[in-house]
Amino acid sequence: MFNADPEDPEAQSASELVPQVSAALDAGDGAQARTLTADLKTPDLADVIELLSPDNRVGLISALGTAFDYEVFSELDETVRNQLSEALPNEFLAKAATELDTDDAAYLIEGLDADDRQAVLDQLPTSDREALERNLEYPEETAGRLMQADFVAVAPFWTVGQVIDHMREAADLPDQFTEFFIVDPTFRVLGSVELSRLLRTKRHVRVDTIMNEDRHVVLASADQEGVARQFERYGLMSAPVVDAQKRLVGVVMFDDVVDVIKEEAEEDMKKLAGVGDESLADSVYETAKSRVPWLVVNLGTAMLGSLVIQQFDATIEQMVALAVLMPVVASMGGNAGTQTMTVTVRALATNKLGPVNAPRVITREALVGLVNGLILSMIIAVVVFLWFGSSKLGAVIGAAMIVNLFAAAVAGILIPLVLDHFDLDPAPASGVFVTFVTDVVGFFAFLGLAAWLLF
Amino acid sequence: MFNADPEDPEAQSASELVPQVSAALDAGDGAQARTLTADLKTPDLADVIELLSPDNRVGLISALGTAFDYEVFSELDETVRNQLSEALPNEFLAKAATELDTDDAAYLIEGLDADDRQAVLDQLPTSDREALERNLEYPEETAGRLMQADFVAVAPFWTVGQVIDHMREAADLPDQFTEFFIVDPTFRVLGSVELSRLLRTKRHVRVDTIMNEDRHVVLASADQEGVARQFERYGLMSAPVVDAQKRLVGVVMFDDVVDVIKEEAEEDMKKLAGVGDESLADSVYETAKSRVPWLVVNLGTAMLGSLVIQQFDATIEQMVALAVLMPVVASMGGNAGTQTMTVTVRALATNKLGPVNAPRVITREALVGLVNGLILSMIIAVVVFLWFGSSKLGAVIGAAMIVNLFAAAVAGILIPLVLDHFDLDPAPASGVFVTFVTDVVGFFAFLGLAAWLLF
Structure with a gap:
C-alpha cells in the first residue's frame, strides 16, 4: 500500500518489466503482457509504453483492452502520443476523449490530421465535443490548452x-x-x-x-x-x-x-547544447534536420579559428610543438567559458542578474577567470617543461592560458548579458560566440606569444 | 487587482526598481526605499533584495521595519539567506522564526553557527522551539526539512x-x-x-x-x-x-x-557544464574552488589529444595546413557529441531510456551522426578545396569529419549509458569522456588519413 521509499522503486521496477513485456508481445502472448502490467500505476505504465517499440505500444494497448487507463495518454511524451493517436482507430480515440479531461483529450487528438480529428469529434457527445472544440481553438502551448473546463x-x-x-x-x-x-x-x-x-x-x-x-x-x-x-x-x-x-x-x-x-x-x-525540442521518438531525418544548423554555425566559427592559426604558419613550421599544444589552450578556454556562460544564462532566466548586481558579478567572474587561469597555467607550464624540456615554451603556454581563461570568463558573462539586453534568448546563441572568442584568443595568445618570445 | 499578463510585468518592474532602491539606500534615505518597495509582492521583494549589494540588503530590511514580510526569507537564494541571517541580529531572527512555518524557519537559521542558532532558539516560545529542533534534527535536503509540522x-x-x-x-x-x-x-x-x-x-x-x-x-x-x-x-x-x-x-x-x-x-x-551547486552570491574563492577540479580533469584529456598530434609531428612539418585545420575536426566532433550527450543524459534522468529501447536509440543516433557527418564533410571539403586549392586535402578533411561525427554520436550515447549502468551519475562525467573521444578520434582520423594519402 505505501511507497515509503523516495527513490521510487515502483518506477524502477516498471522499467525492468519492459524486456518481459516486450518478449510476451513479440510472442503474441497478450494475456501475459496484460498480467505483467496489471498492477502498474498510470505514470509507470506510460513509461513502459514509451520504452516499447512502436508496434508493441499499440499491441500492449490492444492487449489491455478495457483494463487500459486512458489517463496514460496524458503522461506520454508528445511525439509518442501523436504516433499512437495516428496508429489507433478513431473509435478508440473517441472513447478515450470522452473519458479524459478536456485538456488531456485535446492533447490526444491535436496531432491528428484534420479529417481524422473531425471523425473523432463527430463521435463525441455534444457537450464534450463543444468543450473540446473550444479548447482546440486556442493555439498550442497556451493556458487555454492547459486548462480544464470544469470549475465551481x-x-x-x-x-x-x-x-x-x-x-x-x-x-x-x-x-x-x-x-x-x-x-x-x-x-x-x-x-x-x-x-x-x-x-x-x-x-x-x-x-x-x-x-x-x-x-x-x-x-x-x-x-x-x-x-x-x-x-x-x-x-x-x-x-x-x-x-x-x-x-x-x-x-x-x-x-x-x-x-x-x-x-x-x-x-x-538543450538550447545551450544546440539541441531543439526533440524527442527520442523522432526520426533520423527530423533529428538531423534540427541539429545541423547549429553545427554549421559552429563550423563557421571553427574556421575563423583556423584563419588565426594560418597567420602563424611560419612560426609553426619552425616549431611543430606549437601545433601539438595549441588545441589545449583553446579547449581549456572553451571549458571555462562554458562554466561561466551556463551560470549566467540560468541567472538571467531566473531573474537573479540585473543592472545593479551585474558589475559585481562581472568582477567576480573576471577574478575567478584570473585565479583559475593562474592555477591551470602553473600546471601546464610544469607539464610542458617536463615534456618538451623548454622552460620558455612552458612560460609561453602558461601566459597564454591566463590570457585565455580571463577572456573566457569575461566573454562567458558579457555575451549572454548583451544578448539578453537586446531581448535575444541568450541560451542558444551564447555558446557559439563564447567558443569563437576562446578559440581566437587562445590561438592568438599562444602562437603570438610564441612568435614574439621564442624566436 | 489582476495580473492577467503571463509575462509577469510585476517581476520585470520589480527588477527595474533596483537601481532606484539602491540609490536611495546609498543616500541613507530609508523612507524613500520603503516607499519604492511598499507595493511589492513577496517573491518580487525577494528578487529586489537578491539584486542589491550585501550592505544594502540589510539596509532595506532595516528600512522596512515592521512592514517587512518574513516570508521573503523563504524565497531567497540559499547563499543570500545565509549571509543575511549572519548579518541580522538574533532578536530579529527569533521574531521571524516565530512567524514562519517550521520548514521556512529552519531554512532561516540552519546556516548559523551553533552558538547563534542556540541563541535564536532560546528566544522562541516552547512549542515553536520544539518543532524547530525536531525539524533541524533531520539532515539538510530531506523530506523532514521540507515538511510543515501542522496537519489535520x-x-x-x-x-x-x-x-x-x-x-x-x-x-x-x-x-x-x-x-x-x-x-x-x-x-x-x-x-x-x-x-x-x-x-x-x-x-x-x-x-x-x-x-x-x-x-x-x-x-x-x-x-x-x-x-x-x-x-x-x-x-x-x-x-x-x-x-x-x-x-x-x-x-x-x-x-x-x-x-x-x-x-x-x-x-x-550545471553538471554537464562542470559547475557545482553555486550561487551568484558565492565568493571568488568558493567559485574558483568549485570549478577548478573539472578544468584540471579536462586539461588532462586535452593533453592526451596533444599526445595524438605529437605522433604526427613529422607530417605536420611537411604540410602546415594540417595544423591550421585540425582543430576544426576535433571541435566539430565535440559539438556534435555534446548534442547527443545532452539528449541522452536528460532521457536517462527522466526514465525515457532503458534496455529495450536503447538499441533503437543508439542506432538512430549513429545514423544521425552519419547524416550530419556527410552534410558537414561536404561543406568543409568544398571550403578547404577553395581555400588551399587541394582537392586531396578537401577529401581528407571531409572523410575525417564523417569518421569523427560518427564517433561523436556513438560516444555521446554510449558513454552516458555505460556510466548509468554502473550507477554513476552521467551528467558530470560524460562531457570529459566524450570530449576525449572526439579529440583523439578527430586528430587521429585527420592527421592519420593525411599521412597516409597526401604524401
Missing part, C-alpha cells in the same frame, strides 16, 4: 452553507479542486475561496466576505511558460483562466503545469 | 460532519491544506481524504469509507529530490511524511517542492 463558480451573495450544500448535490463537479470562484453575472472573476478556508468558516457567512480578491488570473491566450513561471513564483495550486472579455472559462491546476515548469529549465539546457 | 489527522470512525465541525472550531489548523489524514491510535497513516471529496459527501458518512488508501507516503529521512520526483510523476498536491516508526510527523506541500523540481533539471545542466 458561485455568486457573491451565496453563504458558506449554500456552497457546501451545492457541492454535495451538484453532479458535474471537477474530479479534483482546491478552491472555488466568486463571479459576477457576466462571469467576471471577483475572487476565490480555498476549500480549507470554506471549511473553517461558519455556515451563515457570505462568501464575498471571505474571498481572496488578490488573485493571479491567467489569460487563455497566454503562453504556458509564463503561466508556469507564475505558478512557481507565487506557489500557486491553481489559477482561474479568463478569455479576452475577462470571463472565467476554466482552471489551470498545478499538475497541469508541473511538466511545463520542469521543461523550462530543461529547454535552456 | 482524525480517527477512522469520525463522520464527515464531525470533521467539518472540528475544522470550524480548531484553532491550530495549517494556513493552507488540501487534504486531511486518517490515522490509527499510534498515528500510522491509514489513508487520506481530499477536501473536495469531503465537501461532496453527506455529513453522516464515516471518513474511512471515503478515504484514499493508496497514498504516496514519504519517509522524513528521504532525499528531497526523490520526493520532488514523486510529486512530479504522480501529480501530487501534498504528501504525508512519516518517521522511521511510520508515524505521521508532517506534510510536504506542493509549493515546498516546486523549487526542488525545477532545480533537478537545472542541476543536470
